[in-house]
Amino acid sequence: MNLIFRLLAVAAAAILAALRGRRAGLLEPSTLKFRVWPTDLDINLHMTNARYFSVMDLGRADLMIRVGLGPAILRNRWQPVLGGATIRYRRSLRPFQRFTLVSRVLCWDDRYIFMEHRMETPGGLAALAVVQGAIVGANGVVAPAEVLATLGTNAASPPIPDAVAALRGQSLPAA
Template sequence: MNLIFRLLAVVVAAVAATLRGKRIDLLGASALRFRVWPTDLDINMHMTNARYFSVMDLGRTDLMIRAGLGPVILNKRWQPVLGGATVRYRRPLRPFQRFTLVSRVLCWDEKYIFIEHRMESRKGLAALAVVQGAFVGRSGVVPPAEVLAAIGSDAASPPFPDAAAALRGQGLSTA
């Protein structure tokens, strides 16, 4: 619940940017700036591991809205879900430290979309994650080709980087 204000700020800013014509290309990057607040900390006085994933949710929200998927998701009642994730923690994020979350689509296959999240501070890379996500509709997983078509794209997937290939085939069931 303590991320509700961050979520509202991200959604309002993303919608405003979209209305001003500042959409993100499908393979473009979303960059969001944050600060580590006391509610983000664990007993070691750095951002807790679970909070990284919560902040990454905000990055995917911004990316989806700014790529033009917001109205599509609402109209079709699709739900974005994760099927897998890998993360590498490089440096701790300390109280009140500023950091930037950069999120971008890496590639996709017939079922999943793979997204990279980079958390960067002045000291360098704090964490790097690759997530395997999908949209689920009334009849199950929505193929990425259908998602792309909904925003007017028929782009082919870029080649799979090793980090995405490691997740491939280990996500959501088709049941």
């Protein structure tokens, strides 16, 4: 199954959920269920590394629509982009295997929003990624505070986890 069909299915489901009043809170996880299709495979007959990131794009799209950012993105001509990512592969995803993608916002700073993506199977965690994203407008990066204001909140960021501190290039506290 081509990724464009997955994108259309995810967007349609998220829009329908939002129209039915089932908006997600900013810190609530988005959960999507997928299956590994032959077009997702590499020469080793497991999901190719690049496809993990493509599927995670779908998780971010779902989350943005469900929290209510869709109209602001369209109205302001904003573009969500990634500035960095780190991933840990734990298990292979085999042909036709089902898996769940759980995406959630971890925290934000004055410039970036940090998210976690977990690919889970009944056998356990297949992959875990932490990504650094931004919303870009005509004048550059849109501050997360401005993005949050479009959602009607001025919530403070949760504490920055160690994984995010490492992605930001900060040194971790001594053990």
